[in-house]
Amino acid sequence: MIDFLVIGGGIAGISAAARLSKLGKTVVLEGETALGYHASGRSAAMFEENYGAPTTIALNAASRAFHEDKELLSPRGIMLVGTSTEAEAFEADKKSLKLTDIAVSEAQDMIPILRADNIDRAAYHADAWDIDTDRLLQSFRQMGQENGAQILTGREVTQIRRASHGWQVTTAAETYDAKNIVNAAGAWVDQIADMASIPPLGFTPLRRSMARIAAPGGHDPRNWPMLFGPGEDWYAKPDAGALIVSPAEEDPTTPHDAYADDMTIAEGFARYQPYVTEPVTRPLSTWAGLRTFAPDRNLVLGPDVNDSSFIWCAGQGGYGMQSAPGASQALADIIGGGTYALPIETMAQLSPARFADR
Incomplete structure (x- = not known):
């Protein structure tokens, strides 16, 4: 039995x-x-x-010791960037994630493709890890x-x-x-x-789509932090020498083997593009997953x-x-x-x- x-x-x-x-x-x-x-x-x-x-x-917090004991974590860091029109959402995310303000120039030192002519604020902490x-x-x-x-x-x-x-x-x-x-x-x-x-x-299952693009401008992004826009409107994360870009959408759907929608991926690129100097290229691959919530x-x-x-x-x-x-x-x-x-x-x-x- x-x-x-x-x-x-x-x-x-x-x-x-x-x-x-x-x-x-x-x-x-x-x-x-x-x-x-x-x-x-x-x-x-x-x-x-x-x-x-x-x-x-x-x-x-209760999971941290397990991850550390099993040596499952590697350094990544997390960075939030924004503009003057996104001040309220930026401050809310900075507070909830317990980030520290940094100069835009310091943010560029970590991620050289950031657009200083558009971004006027950044926050960061190192205590975020790849699993x-x-x-x-x-x-x-x-x-x-x-x-x-x-x-x-x-x-x-x-x-x-x-x-x-x-x-x-x-x-x-x-x-x-x-x-x-x-x-x-x-x-x-x-x-x-x-x-x-x-x-x-x-x-409710919620779809989230992702696209992998080639390393922007020939840079090596492996040591870049994960990058967010205010309100988690998009994110970008290094992955195996390339970059994952997501619109961070939460579209209600049914249980199924999820796949990325081309228009949603395009929307994610459109949200991400104003923050970086390098134009988005054709994705190397796309996929989607379901985030299911009570x-x-x-x-x-x-x-x-x-x-x-x-x-x-x-x-x-x-x-x-x-x-x-x-x-x-x-x-x-x-x-x-x-x-x-x-x-x-x-x-x-x-x-x-x-x-x-x-």
Whole structure:
């Protein structure tokens, strides 16, 4: 008998499985042929502790030691630039991200393609890091397997039924008997809930598109910080000797294998272009991912109020990679009945109980 049947093999599911495998027999079912295929594999992969809602920031802080202990982080830094017409949004972002004002000339020293004739303000801090996402996934995978967890790919769930012992979950390959289901299906979490006759919570997948362009003007961008426009209207991030540019859009959509829209990519280039001297070139590649949020944009961790054997691990949005160590430990604290590593108030804001009236 399986104690915890985890549906979803992205960072949410793999990290949850790693933690829960210490509490009982754990199996992961991933519908794709590889782990981290959807949102997890299309992340900007940054650890910025001050990024997200207050509960997400708390989870980020709780995740830091894991990232550091596993040597998953490499220096990147983060920079915000703006113009006189964007002063209010600039100040709001600077405050929320805890950035420090720097001279435009200093910003140009770090990113030489910045346009000093347009940009009149900049802010920066060094405490932002690239995450080795594959190593993160594999670290949790190894943790789970060392505790006996079974991780299965190519196992799309087709049916979920109640049983006397808990649940029967069917794929094209076989049927699995489990005491508990852990719903970590990313953009598909409400669909999984519906299959189990559990009321959905109203998650919304939001598309975000990205384009990789050649290194601008022959520069080597590998040591440049991640660059944002005010209001997160766009961002640019070095990637494998090239540059990723995104309009940072949040377009509501349905759960699917997301792809970039050409017009949206063009809009992202149009937002980015006024801040840099080098003209945008034809993209080397484009892609999109889905950032899935609960209605209040906080993660949802713990047993459903209608059935404690149906456990939510959902709503990571764009913060899954950086918050996964803290979020998965919080989930294990809830299920294991141990002492919470996070404050009670934070745990309450993450609990499915906040949707009790749905």
